[in-house]
Amino acid sequence: MKTIIIKYPAGNVQSVLFSLERIGVQAKVTDSKESIQNAEKIILPGVGEANFAMKYLKEKKLDLLLSKLEQPVLGICLGMQLLCKYSEESSTTCIGIFDLLVKKFQSSDKNEKIPQIGWNTIHKLKGPLFENIPNGSYQYFVHSYYVPLGKYTTAKTEYIVTYSAALQKNNFYAVQFHPEKSSYVGHKILENFIRL
Secondary structure, rough: OOOEOOOOOOOOHHHHHHHHHHOOOHHHHHHHHHHHHOOOOEEEEEOOOOHHHHHHHHHHHHHHHHHOOOEEEEEEEEHHHHHHEEEEEEHHHHHOOEEEEEEEOOOOOOOOOEEEEEEEEEOOOOOOOHOOEEEOEEEEEOOEEEEEOOOOOEEEEEEEEEEEEEEEEEEEEEOOOOOHHOOOHHHHHHHHHHHO
């Protein structure tokens, strides 16, 4: 099975690679359009700034390629946000798989730190990504922006507001948390994606 991690200016690629290795999957990191088109599974990882990341994807025309893919695609953290239509981060037009606006956390409570960093529970789990994943499982989050609830929401969580912890539309899957940093349950979610 050919699993591709899309190369672009974003962090956590090595963490995703190591997590896939732990579940017996050898993946390749590349921005080659041919390799991406021929892959069986594609992961768009991400820790970084939306506008900077989108500029790279557009320069490589990977935004257009991604929107036409028919094999399973998984966006992680920033990768999830880039699959949406628009981000408030630097007023960025994104890929547009999910017709959703990515919003910045707003809080006047000094106890509600932004970015959210740490473990949080996920609820109302739906779809094949969460097969055999218990409701209320903990996942690791690091982000200042979030995707509101909508028709594509397949998991919810709460920090300042209740928002989408995961999305799905056809062959496109996305999670706001970092499964590669979320111990056994996160690895199980990656396994579920690989088995799609």
